[in-house]
Amino acid sequence: MIDLSRIVKAYDVRGTVPDQLNEPVAEALGRAFVQTLRSRGEFADKIVTAHDMRASGPALAEAFAAGARAEGVDILDAGLGSTDLLYYASGALDLPGAMFTASHNPAQYNGIKLCKQGAKPVGEDTGLAEVRERAQAILDSGERVAEGELKGTIERYSLLERYATHLLKLVDLSDIRPLTVVVDAGNGMGGYTVPAVLGSGLPLTIIPLYFELDGTFPNHEANPLEPANLVDLQAKVREAGADLGLAFDGDADRCFVVDERGEAVSPSVITAMVAVRELAKEPGATIIHNLITSRVVPEIVREHGGVPVRTRVGHSFIKAEMARTGAAFGGEHSAHYYFRDFWGADTGMLAALHTLALLGGQSAPLSALAKDFDRYAASGEINSTVADTAAKLAEIEESFGVPVDKLDGITLSFTDGSWANVRPSNTEPLLRLNVEAPTAERMAALRDEMLTVIRR
The missing domain is CATH 3.40.120.10 (Alpha-D-Glucose-1,6-Bisphosphate, subunit A, domain 3)
Incomplete structure (x- = not known):
């Protein structure tokens, strides 16, 4: 049984095809998205969809549409599109949207970026967790949409x-x-x-x-x-x-x-x-x-x-x-x-x-x-695999003894204007380091000092 917690993350859906993301999963997510919108009073009677150039995109979009149509929703299928084209469609037409893409991920991946009417985001705190729970229940039931249950229509229309x-x-x-x-x-x-x-x-x-x-x-x-x-x-x-x-x-x-x-x-x-x-x-x-x-x-x-x-x-x-x-x-x-x-x-x-x-x-x-x-001189983002990210963040904070804010991970501020941010990945056992300093030499020294603590 597919565990949706592995692919429905903080911002979107992302997984390998077909073992993690396939047509039954897309169909369940389509149904769950409509149910979630309704439960939150944010429902419209139509959803706009688009997909990128990945070979799996059309079939996944069609399956998602079938799930939504089974809930009585019409689909406006924009076909090929970029993610910002889908946001344009959602904003200009004032419709919820679903974009089928895995962005920059390798070829074996695909995913779904969901938005509410007016291109408003759907994240973990704004409906995505509920979509995941509802879709998981649909998948666990083994229930699939039959052709006769497709109450909503589908219209194909290019918005390019x-x-x-x-x-x-x-x-x-x-x-x-x-x-x-x-x-x-x-x-x-x-x-x-x-x-x-x-x-x-x-x-x-x-x-x-x-x-x-x-x-x-x-x-x-x-x-x-x-x-x-x-x-x-x-x-x-x-x-x-x-x-x-x-x-x-x-x-x-x-x-x-x-x-x-x-x-x-x-x-x-x-x-x-x-x-x-x-x-x-x-x-x-x-x-x-x-x-x-x-x-x-x-x-x-x-x-x-x-x-x-x-x-x-x-x-x-x-x-x-x-x-x-x-x-x-x-x-x-x-x-x-x-x-x-x-x-x-x-x-x-x-x-x-x-x-x-x-x-x-x-x-x-x-x-x-x-x-x-x-x-300023910047390090760019440097990833390190860490077994216990919370413990390592505490160790970093204790090691440097400088002011720290915790808006996202920890940001250390130094008296010369340098700073370093270390934050955990949402999906992997990684810490992500970014360093900036007034000079390249100071940046390199601080970067190396931070990495020594992170990786020891």
Whole structure:
């Protein structure tokens, strides 16, 4: 019997196909999602679905739809789409949504990202735990949906053109200088959405890398946070003399940027740059950043008259804080970017449009623009396997004797402005370390000191 606690986690559903996630599981989750919405008074009579390019996506989406239809719900099947296209559909149509994707995970995985009407997140504390319990009970009963029980209808409708039109209304690129842009879609959904958004009518020359949709990821993993997955993009930017490069993850909700030299631009820097644009539109606005973004983000926000708000890592926490504060924009160091004018949801494509508008609106290269926002040395995230994460966190806190906050894991603050955050993984026996310091030398020393304690 499948144990759903292994695949229904804090933010979404993620598992290997077919042993952990298969059609009976998807069907049970479809029924459970509808039941949960009803139990919370958040029910609509229609759900919108989409899936990425993974081979298992259409069958899983069809099974989920059957479960929802058995509960009397109509399905609007958007077919192929990126995760932010599904969020657009949920927001623009005011419908709950289900996106079938495993994001950057390897080919044998698939998953489901659920949202309520208006692209509001469904996390463990906002319904996902209830979905898991209800679906587990359905699975344990062995009950399956018969053809005659499909009370709801299913309608197939592409939303790609409407999605592209909406994004291009949010950022004006009509007056930018001509730019050459290399885009690495990693055989993921960027290969579907980038041509629709950036492919016509703009002063952009797009050089595509790996736009062929292929859920086996034959060229490299679709995870641009891993430096090895940026090598081809960086080489192509330098070879073509391009102005910048963009890399999308598998479901194209994250966007990573490299400059004209092929050097990676930190997502914290992109967060700060976009924040400045949002604050120019709305002086005094609130800007969200998670606790592992660079200290430059709150500094830049304050310097431009905004209000920075620090949150835990994870999209459900960011989105909840966006809703609570009415924030205009939020960014994470994982290259997730959230916009109030996109229903508070994350969209890598909109962050890319802002970056293109900023770069194309003046004459300096991206490296020069980014330099003004790049003030500190960062370690990047380093994972360590730890048998007892709680005990190790207590040991770290005791070892350093500096001020600690516990918003997410523990963050240690040092008198020279350096900081280190150590937080446990939600799904594995891992501790994740991030370190930042005023100099590269200090960062390396603190990083190594932290790792010594974590791994001893």
